[in-house]
Every structure is written in structure tokens, then in C-alpha cells.
Amino acid sequence: MPKSKKESILFTSIMCFMMVFGMSAYNLLLHNAFTWGSLFGGLVPGIIVAFILDTWVVGKIAKGIAFKLPISREKMIYMILTISTLMVTGMVLCMSLFGVVFEGGIQEDMGKLYLEAIGFNFIAALPLQLLVVGPISRFILGSYQKRQAVQS
Template sequence: MPKNKFQDVIFTLIMVVVMVYAMVIYNISLDTGKLTNQVFLMAFGELPIMGIVAFFLELFIVGPLAKKLAFRLVQPGMDKMIFIVLAISAITVCLMCPLMSLAAAVLFKGGLQPELLSVWIQTAALNFPMALCWQIFFAGPLVRGIFRRLFPEKEPEAQIS
């Protein structure tokens, strides 16, 4: 996991690309009624906009808040790492999903309109199960694996007595 601010930025950037791209594909598929090869290309159009929103939300608001809330449930050094990772991941989705769904509703589903609240709630309700499953089972393990390859932890050197 990230050990300094630089690593945190890199981890967040990779996670945002993986999560946002998948969620944009999912939302376009919902809007069009099917998943086609064209949807994968269309998603690249929304990725920069939603990616920037997600990056700043995660880095400055949601990430720190998710860790603070997760550490009320689990304690680093006392609980198994898998429980810590799952707690942070689940809370991050609980916070990011409504925020990103609001951004998507405003930017891509009619903007500031009288039906915004309804569109937002529906978007968040449809997105939440996908976001949670994608994060826990695919994006999280994939991004942590990539991150470990980019920033391998050094093995402690054996002490010679």
C-alpha cells in the first residue's frame, strides 16, 4: 500500500482509471440497453471528465475520510490486512458511489433539472452493486497487484551476528 504522498497519488490515479472506466462502460450500457464493442470506445470520451472528478474527490476528501471511518472498525497492526483492505474499499465505495453518481447525473443525464434528485438516486442505486463488486473482486486486487510491481517493498536485510 502507499507509503508516502507520491505513492498515494500514483495508487489513486491507477485506481481511478480502472474504476471510472468500468463504471462508465456500465452506465453507457445501461443507457443504451446493451454492451457492444462501441461502448468501450464511447467510454473513453467520458473517462477524462469523470476521471478528474474522481481523482480529486478520492485524493482530498473520500480517501482520507474512508480511512478514518474504516479505522473505527479495524485497527492496523491488530486486524488482518484483508479486513483492513476490505473495510477501506467498502467505505470508499459507499462514499464515492453517491458522489460520482451525482456528477454523472449533472454532467451526462440532463444537468440541473427538476428531476435531478430522482435521476441521482436511480443512478446511485444502479451503480452501487456494480461499484462494490467491481472494487472488491476486480479493481482492488488488480490495482494493488500493479502497485506492488511498481513499488516493491524491500525485504529487511538479514542481520549478521
């Protein structure tokens, strides 16, 4: 886990990039609209919004809830799974709204579209986070931390 502000920014940046990339590709494929242009066209705004939400809103709430739950801190995996699940839940709620508005603007059937997006996004985001993005992000951070320790 990140031990400094610099490591936290690195970890969050990696996590946001991979999640936004993966979820954007998933949503475009889901709606038969995938092109590399459309994927990269929405990537930068998505990463910026995800980074801001992760850093200043969802991350703070998720960690606040996780540390209040009666979870054993002896095994780090329990805390990682709890925080990851809470983060995915919060980010899916926020980023689904962002995606619906970004792709189609404010629409008459916005509530229906938003609820559908939440359902479709949650079933993809949770396994993506727990099985792919989280482990890769922690591996990259761990490698960075080892290099920093050797240089010190």
C-alpha cells in the same frame, strides 16, 4: 498499500482510471448509449473529479471512519475490505451526482435520477472494486514496490 506520497498518487491514479472506465462503460451499456466516443468523451473529466474526491474528500472520510471502527488490524484484509467498502459508498454517492449532472444537466426529476443512479452504481461498483480493480491496483503497486526495493 502505498508507503509514500508518490506511491499513493500512483495507486489512486490506477484505481480512479479503472473504476471510472469500468463504471462509465457499465452506465453507458445500462442506458443503451455505449460508443467508444462517448466512453472516452467522459473519461478524462470523470477521472479528474474522481481523483480529487478520492484524494481530498472521500478517502480522508473513509479512512477516518475505518480507523475508528473496532476492526482487527492483525489481518490486513479486514482493513482493506472496510476501507474499500467505505470508499465505494462515498464515491458512488458523489460520482452518481456527477454522472447525472454531466450527462443531463440540472433536471426537474434530478432527485429521482440521482437515487436511481446510486442504486444501479452501488451494485456494480462494490464487486468491481473488491473483485477486479482493487486486486489489480494492489498487484501493480506491489510490483512497483518490489522493483523500487531491488533498485535501492
